[in-house]
Every structure is written in structure tokens, then in C-alpha cells.
Amino acid sequence: xxxxxxxxxxAPGVCTAAGTDPAALWEALxxxxxxxxxxxxxxxxxxxxxxxxxxxxAAALGVHRRVLRTSEKQARLALYGARLSLAGPAAHGPVxxxxxxxxxxxxxxxxxxxRFGALDRLRRVAGSPGEVAALYAREVPPFSGLSHLNxxxxxxxxxxxxxxxxxxxYSPYSDAGLQALIDGVLSVAEGENEAALVGAVSPxxxxxxxxxxxxxxxxxxxxxEGAAFLLARRHGTGPAGDAPAVRLAGYGRAFxxxxxxxxxxxxxxxxxxxxxxxxxPGGIGWILPDTVWTDSGARAQDAALDRVxxxxxxxPPAFTxxxxxxxxxxxxPLAHTVLALHGLAGNRRLVADGDAVREEELPVxxxxxxxxxxxxxVCSVVLEGVVE
Amino acid sequence: xxxHAHLPTAAGHEVVVTGIGLVxxxxxxxxxxxxxxxxxxxxxxxxxxHQEWGIPCAVSAHIPPHVWRSLDAAVPEEAGAQxxxxxLAWHAAAQAWENSGLPRxxxxxxxxxxxxxxxMVMEPEELTALAAHVDxxxxxxxxxxxxxxxxxxxxxxxxxxxxxxxxxxxADHFGAVGVMETRADACAAGGMxxxxxxRYIRSGVLxxxxxxxxxSLTTLASITAFHAVGALAPAGGRTAAEISRPFDKDRAGFxxxxxxxxxxxxxxAHAEARGARVLARVAGYAGVTExxxxxxxxRDGSDYAACMRAAIADAGLTxxxxxxxxxxxTSTQANDACEAAALHAVFGERAARLxxxxxxxxxxxxxxxxxxxxxxxSVIGLQRQTLLPTLNFTGADEDSRGLDIVTERREAxxxxxxxNSFGFGGENCSLILARAR
Numbered sequence: 001x002x003x004x005x006x007x008x009x010x011a012p013g014v015c016t017a018a019g020t021d022p023a024a025l026w027e028a029l030x031x032x033x034x035x036x037x038x039x040x041x042x043x044x045x046x047x048x049x050x051x052x053x054x055x056x057x058a059a060a061l062g063v064h065r066r067v068l069r070t071s072e073k074q075a076r077l078a079l080y081g082a083r084l085s086l087a088g089p090a091a092h093g094p095v096x097x098x099x100x101x102x103x104x105x106x107x108x109x110x111x112x113x114x115r116f117g118a119l120d121r122l123r124r125v126a127g128s129p130g131e132v133a134a135l136y137a138r139e140v141p142p143f144s145g146l147s148h149l150n151x152x153x154x155x156x157x158x159x160x161x162x163x164x165x166x167x168x169x170y171s172p173y174s175d176a177g178l179q180a181l182i183d184g185v186l187s188v189a190e191g192e193n194e195a196a197l198v199g200a201v202s203p204x205x206x207x208x209x210x211x212x213x214x215x216x217x218x219x220x221x222x223x224x225e226g227a228a229f230l231l232a233r234r235h236g237t238g239p240a241g242d243a244p245a246v247r248l249a250g251y252g253r254a255f256x257x258x259x260x261x262x263x264x265x266x267x268x269x270x271x272x273x274x275x276x277x278x279x280x281p282g283g284i285g286w287i288l289p290d291t292v293w294t295d296s297g298a299r300a301q302d303a304a305l306d307r308v309x310x311x312x313x314x315x316p317p318a319f320t321x322x323x324x325x326x327x328x329x330x331x332x333p334l335a336h337t338v339l340a341l342h343g344l345a346g347n348r349r350l351v352a353d354g355d356a357v358r359e360e361e362l363p364v365x366x367x368x369x370x371x372x373x374x375x376x377x378v379c380s381v382v383l384e385g386v387v388e
Numbered sequence: 389x390x391x392h393a394h395l396p397t398a399a400g401h402e403v404v405v406t407g408i409g410l411v412x413x414x415x416x417x418x419x420x421x422x423x424x425x426x427x428x429x430x431x432x433x434x435x436x437x438h439q440e441w442g443i444p445c446a447v448s449a450h451i452p453p454h455v456w457r458s459l460d461a462a463v464p465e466e467a468g469a470q471x472x473x474x475x476l477a478w479h480a481a482a483q484a485w486e487n488s489g490l491p492r493x494x495x496x497x498x499x500x501x502x503x504x505x506x507x508m509v510m511e512p513e514e515l516t517a518l519a520a521h522v523d524x525x526x527x528x529x530x531x532x533x534x535x536x537x538x539x540x541x542x543x544x545x546x547x548x549x550x551x552x553x554x555x556x557x558x559a560d561h562f563g564a565v566g567v568m569e570t571r572a573d574a575c576a577a578g579g580m581x582x583x584x585x586x587r588y589i590r591s592g593v594l595x596x597x598x599x600x601x602x603x604s605l606t607t608l609a610s611i612t613a614f615h616a617v618g619a620l621a622p623a624g625g626r627t628a629a630e631i632s633r634p635f636d637k638d639r640a641g642f643x644x645x646x647x648x649x650x651x652x653x654x655x656x657a658h659a660e661a662r663g664a665r666v667l668a669r670v671a672g673y674a675g676v677t678e679x680x681x682x683x684x685x686x687r688d689g690s691d692y693a694a695c696m697r698a699a700i701a702d703a704g705l706t707x708x709x710x711x712x713x714x715x716x717x718t719s720t721q722a723n724d725a726c727e728a729a730a731l732h733a734v735f736g737e738r739a740a741r742l743x744x745x746x747x748x749x750x751x752x753x754x755x756x757x758x759x760x761x762x763x764x765x766s767v768i769g770l771q772r773q774t775l776l777p778t779l780n781f782t783g784a785d786e787d788s789r790g791l792d793i794v795t796e797r798r799e800a801x802x803x804x805x806x807x808n809s810f811g812f813g814g815e816n817c818s819l820i821l822a823r824a825r
Contacts, residue, residue, distance in 0.1 A: 002395055003396060004395070041528070041529075098694065101676075101677070102677050106572060108550065108572075114515060116522050116524075116528065116529060117524070119515060119518065119519035119522045119524070120519065120522065120524035122512065122516055122519050123516055123519035123520060126512070126516040126519075129437075129440045129441050129442075130440070130442045132441070132608070133441035133442050133443060133608060133612070134442070136608055136609065136612040137612055137615075137616075140609070140612045140613055140616060141613075143617060144613045150506070150572035150573075150574070151572070151573055151574035151576075151814075151815050152813050154573075154813060154814075154815060155677075155812070155813025155814050155815070156813075158677040158678060158813075159680065163677055164676060164677060164678050164691070164694070165676060165677065166674070166675055166676055166677075167573075167675060167676060167677035168569075168573065168580065168584065168675065169572050169573050170569060170570060170572065171551070171552065171570055171571075171572040172551075172552055172570070172572075173552065176570070183584075186396055189396070190396055190587075190591065207528075207529045207531055208510075210531055211531065211534070211535065212546050214535055215543055215544070215545060215546045215547075216546060216547075253567060253568075254497075254565065255556065255559055255560070255565035255568060257556065257560055276395065373552065373556075374552075375552055375553055375555070375556035376556055376560075377552070377556060377568050
């Protein structure tokens with residue numbers, strides 16, 4: 001028995017190109033449904049396709065229109081993901097209050113701040129500092145000082161759902177999503193929160209996202225937009241009929257900047273999570289690895305999984321939701337966590353078979369989820385099905 | 389790797405501060421900054437470039453060019469390409485580490501790095517290069533041409549500007565890779581980074597952490613954006629040194645600043661085992677979200693008060709045990725009114741006798757760094773038993789009436805400091821720092 005045993009993960013909410021609930025994502029993956037579409041970015045390296053989601057409007061978010069003025073699309077996606085997650089708990093009783101915390105993984109995208117339409121003017125006045133400043137004064141959106149802060153996403157979620165417990169926001173890559181999950185669970189386990197809403201959002205698909213990816217060694221994986229949320233709450237505090245639930249049975253964190261160090265770090269993080277969960281490679285039924293978007297990172301992750309699971313009598317299959325969601329940045333491992341919760345609830349897993357996907361029984365109720373940050377930060381978690 | 393070492397325990401390890409470091413304006417060490425502020429001097433000055441831009445209030449607590457050059461030159465080669473915030477962070481972190489007397493590298497996974505830094509946006513020079521590749525009829529960017537052009541993006545730009553590259557670099561450099569957090573909690577991030585590190589040490593997951601913040605947002609984009617929401621103070625005929633005036637009846641907004649500050653935290657057992665000098669203790673922390681408005685907290689101060697009470701309780705103390713308030717004190721109408729109300733609510737009649745310092749009167753507001761630098765100054769205040777002044781406080785208004793705003797350097801017995809950081813959107817943080825024992 002560890003402190004982690006006292007915390008359950010429930011109320012999965014997800015919003016991706018594959019739909020707005022875990023079952024829709026599962027079915028889209030199983031059916032091989034093509035959920036991608038034109039990125040709207042006509043020029044550039046492989047920028048023609050992306051997994052986009054509609055920008056939620058005020059009605060979908062359940063907020064006044066003015067909220068839209070003080071938020072970027074990422075904040076609105078966060079709010080939407082939170083709403084999807086908390087819909088179930090809210091139907092059974094009040095949510096929010098001093099014991100309800102918030103843990104977020106948030107990306108940064110290098111937005112241009114001035115609309116592209118204003119850049120022609122900028123180019124013409126570039127030699128005149130005063131005119132550049134005047135152009136900025138006219139063109140910079142009035143609330144960008146707030147909406148460009150990551151805290152905005154947290155603020156809107158907190159305000160709408162009345163969350164006023166302990167909180168943290170991490171950035172900017174996939175490890176931030178699992179860091180939010182680990183710390184959110186620990187906040188409940190340590191008694192800091194009664195419940196913690198855990199979530200993450202993707203970067204917004206934008207021309208400069210591709211610039212960022214190019215600089216960091218992008219291997220061409222297709223980006224997607226989305227949000228994934230869930231609720232960590234103390235065992236025994238949820239509504240009747242909320243079972244089965246899932247717990248965070250173990251986690252590991254490690255760092256390896258590149259090459260063999262990186263593969264070693266990923267393997268270390270996985271082994272640590274297994275050991276904390278009191279299991280071994282044979283005790284894992286499904287692996288949801290990160291969609292690593294550099295070739296070197298992907299090789300390191302593959303090598304690490306070979307090291308840990310290569311000797312297992314029945315190596316668990318590795319599967320990623322990328323084919324229906326694209327790569328989701330910080331939201332990617334949490335979307336995988338939501339998939340894991342769905343699989344554990346039905347005792348099923350998805351297995352890739354070439355281009356096809358089949359569903360089969362989950363032989364043991366444990367799923368490994370990985371996140372590999374661009375700089376070499378690694379987080380891994382073991383999720384375990386429990387009956388409350 | 390021992391996985392169970394990563395599980396928190398209820399052991400409640402005592403957390404001590406063993407190293408501090410910072411960069412603020414032209415000053416690059418904590419003691420010099422404390423002396424500077426104790427003499428009632430400011431770091432806020434006119435910014436030549438901002439004047440050239442014609443910005444209505446062209447003042448900031450910025451890093452002078454000659455200091456930038458020397459700091460940039462001193463960054464170790466292994467740090468790789470660093471952006472402005474990264475340069476500041478490396479200097480402050482290395483200074484704090486050296487100050488702690490820790491070995492150059494830790495062995496193992498019992499160390500961590502907790503960095504606070506907000507996002508950067510593209511500045512005019514970069515946008516001008518981008519503009520050359522925009523089809524201004526359709527408003528679309530020719531990404532291939534931009535990437536391939538001579539004036540295209542700096543190939544290391546994202547390494548320079550993404551804050552997590554600093555986190556990873558420092559972790560690798562110091563061998564502190566047990567927990568690595570890059571916090572993005574707006575103006576509360578620095579305090580929250582320190583608080584998060586404190587929690588990891590207290591619960592036994594880490595022995596050592598280097599925690600702090602770095603920010604370099606005295607840029608056209610940031611200033612324009614904050615000016616647009618009315619957050620920046622207008623000059624109003626005042627000199628640069630007079631503009632930031634926390635809790636003063638004539639306060640009118642904040643002055644933006646650059647800087648970095650780090651603290652080395654250790655468990656007492658770890659520090660004592662190596663014979664380290666203990667500078668102070670981190671005794672309590674609360675980092676909470678709130679559900680009010682984007683630009684201000686509850687006007688009655690109840691949300692800020694709840695945060696302060698939670699931190700005091702976390703330290704096992706009562707409000708009567710607090711000797712000094714290091715206020716968030718941004719000099720905006722809204723923040724200072726809410727914070728003053730919260731101080732009255734938490735401390736009652738005692739608020740009139742409880743000294744309050746607003747360091748942003750002299751340092752400006754360096755957003756994610758502010759909580760970290762104020763924690764460093766609080767540590768020195770505890771060591772020297774000295775309270776720093778709040779500059780430009782000439783009189784209270786209805787909100788701040790009844791508070792003891794320190795206006796001159798004051799010698800006083802100080803055992804505990806409550807240091808507040810409140811972020812835009814309602815991310816609130818209170819730290820309890822205590823005298824070494």
C-alpha cells in the first residue's frame with residue numbers, strides 16, 4: 001500500500017479530430033477512420049495535412065462571449081476538455097471548491113502576434129522604430145498581454161468550474177502532460193487537494209509551429225489539435241456507480257539528452273514505473289508510447305522498449321493514437337491516458353496490424369504510458385484498473 | 389534508480405536554503421542588490437530603446453547592454469545557445485550553486501531543477517524577416533522560402549527561447565535530474581517553482597533542488613501588450629525612480645523588469661551532513677488557483693487571504709508568528725487593493741504593526757522571476773535582521789490604510805517572512821521563509 005493507492009483516476013474527457021469522447025476516439029482508431037484534413041497552410045514542408053478541431057464557441061464552452069476575447073484557442077480547448085471531463089462528476093454532485101485543484105500541461109507556440117495581414121506594413125516601416133511601435137500599438141490585440149500567458153488557460157478553467165485548490169502548470173512538451181498527471185495525483189495523495197483536475201492541450205496548428213518543429217528536428221509526423229483531461233480524486237469520494245476506475249500505480253522520471261543516454265533514460269523511467277507499481281514487464285498488458293517527432297528520439301524510445309520488454313515472454317503491443325489525432329504535444333500522453341482508462345474499463349486493448357487496427361482482450365489490467373520531451377526529459381506511468 | 393525514492397513520504401523533512409544567486413539590473417549578486425535597495429535606491433531607469441520607440445512610459449528595470457555582454461560571455465560553452473532569459477538564468481543558478489558549496493555535480497537522482505519562465509513572442513526584427521515571405525494578398529506564409537532564406541529563422545531560436553531548454557541544461561550541468569519542472573504560472577511562477585521544490589524535498593523525494601525564475605520581457609511586444617490592458621504605469625510627470633509605488637495612494641500600474649534569481653534548497657539532513665552553511669529555511673508554501681477574474685482577484689481579498697492562510701498553516705504557524713510581509717505589491721490599483729484587504733483579513737488589528745515591503749517599487753515587476761528574487765531578498769533580510777523599504781510610498785489610500793508600509797531601511801527582529809506572488813488570472817502563491825536555526 002502506497003499513498004498512490006488512495007487516488008483514483010476517473011472522468012476521462014478528450015477532444016481531438018476523432019471526436020469528443022473516449023469511445024469516439026477508440027472507435028475511430030479501430031475503424032481506421034481518416035480524421036485528418038487540410039491544415040490550411042498551403043506552403044511548406046508537409047504542411048498540407050493536420051488533425052484539426054473546431055475552435056469551441058461560447059455556447060459549447062458554456063461561457064459568456066467576452067471570455068473568447070481573453071483567450072487563445074489553446075485556452076478554449078483546455079476549457080472544453082475540462083468541461084467534457086467534469087460533465088460526469090457534475091451530474092452526480094457539486095464540483096469545485098477549495099479542495100479542487102488544477103494541474104495542466106501547456107504548450108508554447110511562437111505566435112507572430114501581429115496578423116500576417118499587418119506584416120506588409122511592418123516590412124515597410126522596419127527602419128523607423130517609432131513607426132514600428134505605433135504599428136504595434138494599433139495592431140497588437142488588446143488582451144494579448146493576458147491571453148498569451150499560459151496562466152490564462154488555468155484561469156478560465158478555474159473560473160468556470162470554481163476550482164480553488166492547489167495548482168501547477170507545466171510546459172511545453174509532452175513530458176509536461178505526464179508531469180501534470182503525476183503531480184496532480186500526488187497533490188491528492190498527500191492531502192493537498194481532495195480532487196485534482198488534470199489536463200493538457202496541444203499546440204495550435206499554425207505556420208510557426210512548423211518552423212519550431214523544423215528547427216527541433218521534426219521527422220514529419222502530422223500535428224494535431226486537442227485536449228485531454230481527467231480527474232484524480234480520493235478513493236471513496238466519488239459517486240456510486242463510478243467504478244471501475246483506474247489508479248496511477250507507478251511512475252518514473254529520468255533525463256538523457258541524446259543518443260544512448262536518452263535510450264537509457266527512457267528505459268530507467270519505465271523500469272522505475274514498473275517497480276513502483278510492483279510489477280515487471282510481464283505485468284503490462286498494453287504500451288502507449290509517445291509519438292516522438294524526431295528520428296533520434298523515436299529510435300531512443302524503440303531501443304528503450306526493446307531493452308525493457310525484449311525478454312518478456314509475451315511482449316505487450318505498443319500502440320499510439322497518432323493515426324486519429326496527430327501528435328498532440330503535452331496532450332498526447334494524456335490522450336493516451338484517456339485511451340488507457342477506456343481500455344481498462346472494458347478490459348480491451350487496440351493493436352496495430354499494419355495499417356489495420358484490431359481490438360483484443362487486455363490480458364492484464366496494467367497499461368504503460370510514456371512521454372519523451374524534446375530536451376530529453378522522460379516521464380512514464382503505469383495505470384492499473386481497480387474496482388472501487 | 390530506486391523507484392520508491394520517488395514516492396513522497398510523510399516524513400516532513402525540514403527544508404533549508406543553502407545558496408542564493410541573482411541578476412537584477414546592473415547588479416549581479418544578492419548582497420549588492422540588498423545593499424542597493426536598503427539605501428533606498430532603484431533599478432528602474434529610462435530605457436533608451438523604448439524612448440526611441442516612443443512608448444508612453446519608456447522606463448523599466450532592464451539589464452544594461454554592457455551587463456548583458458558580460459553575462460553572455462560568461463555562460464559556459466556546454467550551455468549551448470541561450471536566449472536572454474537563459475543567459476540570466478545560467479548566471480543566477482551558477483551563482484546560487486557556488487554559494488551553496490555543493491560539488492560541481494550531484495551524483496544520482498536526488499536533485500531537481502525548478503525553473504519559472506513565461507513564454508516569448510516574436511519581436512519586430514524577427515517579424516520583419518518573416519514578413520518578406522508573406523503573400524500579403526492572401527495573408528499566407530511561404531514557409532519553405534522563409535526557412536531557406538538568409539534572413540530566415542535563427543536555427544537555434546527555439547533552443548534559445550523555449551524555457552525548458554534552460555531547465556534541461558541546468559539539470560544536466562549540475563547532475564540534478566530527479567525532477568525537472570518548467571513552470572508557466574505567470575507572475576506567481578517564481579514563487580511556485582520554489583514552493584514545488586520545497587514540497588519535493590519535504591516529502592523526501594529529493595535531497596537538493598535549485599529553484600528560481602528568469603524573465604526578459606522588456607520587449608516591444610510585451611510592453612505593448614501590457615500597456616494595451618492598462619497594466620503598465622504611465623510616467624505622469626514623474627521620474628523613472630518614482631513611478632512604481634506599491635500601496636501608495638497615487639499608484640497607477642506596474643513597471644516591467646528583467647532578471648533572474650535562484651535558491652538552492654536542501655533537506656536539513658543533507659545540508660548538515662556536508663557541513664553546509666544554512667542561510668534560512670523554507671517553512672511553508674501554498675500555490676492555489678482561484679476562480680474570479682482575469683485581471684484581478686476578489687476585491688475583498690478573500691482569495692489572496694486564503695492563499696496566505698494556507699501557507700501559514702502549511703508551516704504549522706499562526707498569523708501571529710509572521711514578522712514581515714514581502715508583498716506582491718505590483719503598484720497596480722487592483723492588486724494592491726486586493727492584497728491590502730487580504731492582509732487586513734488575515735492579520736486583523738495586527739496588520740497595523742506588521743511591516744510590509746514591496747520590492748517592486750525598486751525592482752519593477754519581472755513576472756515569473758519576481759517571486760524568486762523576492763525570496764532571495766527575504767533570505768538576506770532574515771540573515772541581516774533588516775527590512776527593505778518600499779520606495780515612493782507617500783501615503784495610504786482607503787485600501788492600504790492601516791498597514792505598516794516600510795519606507796526606510798529598518799532593523800527589526802525577523803524570524804518569519806510571508807512572501808506573496810499573485811499571477812494574472814488568479815494563480816496565487818505564498819511562501820513562508822524562516823530564520824536559520
